[in-house]
Amino acid sequence: MRVLVTGSTGWIGSAVVTDLLAAGHHVLGLARSEASAERLRSRGAEPVLGDLDDLESLRRGVGSSDGVVHLANKHDWGNPAESDRAERAAVETMLGALTGSGRPFVIANGLSGIVEGRPALETDPSPAVGPGSDRGGSENLALDHAERGVRPVAVRFAPSVHGAGDWGFVAFLTAAARERGVSGYVDDGSALWSAVHRDDAARLVRLGLESAPGGTRLHAVAEEAVSTREIAEAIGASLGLPTTSVPAVDAAEHFGFVGHFFAASMTASSAHTRDLLGWDPIGPGLVEDIRTGAYARA
Incomplete structure (x- = not known):
């Protein structure tokens, strides 16, 4: 084709x-x-x-x-x-x-x-x-x-469509952690992302x-729900930085435009997609990708 x-x-x-x-x-x-x-x-x-x-x-x-x-x-x-x-x-x-x-x-x-x-x-x-x-x-x-x-x-x-070389949301979060000297999550970090x-x-x-x-x-969607706190902790571990909570009112200043998204849950099921097409994701998970250096090397 x-x-x-x-x-x-x-x-x-x-x-x-x-x-x-x-x-x-x-x-x-x-x-x-x-x-x-x-x-x-x-x-x-x-x-x-x-x-x-x-x-x-x-x-x-x-x-x-x-x-x-x-x-x-x-x-x-x-x-x-x-x-x-x-x-x-x-x-x-x-x-x-x-x-x-x-x-x-x-x-x-x-x-x-x-x-x-x-x-x-x-x-x-x-x-x-x-x-x-x-x-x-x-x-x-x-x-x-x-x-x-x-x-x-x-x-x-x-x-998060993740992997080494990604310049999406997680790359912006990693850049904010480098700049601030701390890897943050919003409020209690309970917001959830698919990946x-x-x-x-x-x-x-x-x-x-x-x-x-x-x-x-x-x-x-391979992973339906990864908490934003888990994401922040993985970024912190990969960079050797501490992890902390950032109040929602300060999210835009701390993270830039991505703060709005990091404060929100964005999740989905892919059950019908998998059944329809026989799609079976085999790549590493988001936290594994971050912790093994996919973003630290960027």
């Missing part, structure tokens, strides 16, 4: 490219620069020069593909409305090019905000609907196209692309 991957040189995307190539697929990777394009060529992928704002490059890439994996996002924390706008426009463009073709469209989303007070299930719809909502409501927009001749599949990623190793997440994306029915929601 010829697969267009947006975000192909990103943290998750680069692992997805590796997994797709190993499985015998031909990868077209969206590349914002010639340097990114060369990295893709060196790995055996075919670059498509463009970005999320270059809608013509997206149409061109979709037109040359048998399926799409959409992982890119601007993640502009200073201007989330712009990130949401760009996401909506890009997804509308790609879905428009796929309509009536029966080809798969795998779209990334997070678990934050899906439900409150319990682990999210694959049957829980995203509350983000319409252009003005989180990520421009792109998950629901995509899933609605199951009735328009597209095979859409939503993959919701755990808040998944990057290689397991990449394999799930491929399985979803290859065989998940249209309209499916998948959860890239």
Whole structure:
């Protein structure tokens, strides 16, 4: 299968490219620069020069593909409305090019905000609907196209997609610990996060692309609930730093933008995902990854 991957040189995307190539697929990777394009060529992928704002490059890439994996996002924390706008426009463009073709469209989303007070299930719809909502409501927009001749599949990623080289939430928490000289958790550290190793997440994306029915929601979750205190203690141990509680009112100052997320529980079940696709995560757990130096070496 010829697969267009947006975000192909990103943290998750680069692992997805590796997994797709190993499985015998031909990868077209969206590349914002010639340097990114060369990295893709060196790995055996075919670059498509463009970005999320270059809608013509997206149409061109979709037109040359048998399926799409959409992982890119601007993640502009200073201007989330712009990130949401760009996401909506890009997804509308790609879905428009796929309509009536029966080809798969795998779209990334997070678990934050899906439900409150319990682990999210694959049957829980995203509350983000319409252009003005989180990520421009792109998950629901995509899933609605199951009735328009597209095979859409939503993959919701755990808040920590971890491994050596990660520059996500845990990397920011590690950086804050280095800067402050102490590894913190918010209040009593009882907030819970789901987690998944990057290689397991990449394999799930491929399985979803290859065989998940249209309209499916998948959860890239290997560990359902790791306490934020456990995460902080593992970071402290890996850096040789003490661990302490940070009051919620001080979380933003202590941790930066990630403090808001570190104070909240973001958990989900992946039972249906595992049963549907036979997905069995085999990578190390989040605490093990941290304690064995995956972030201390960053």
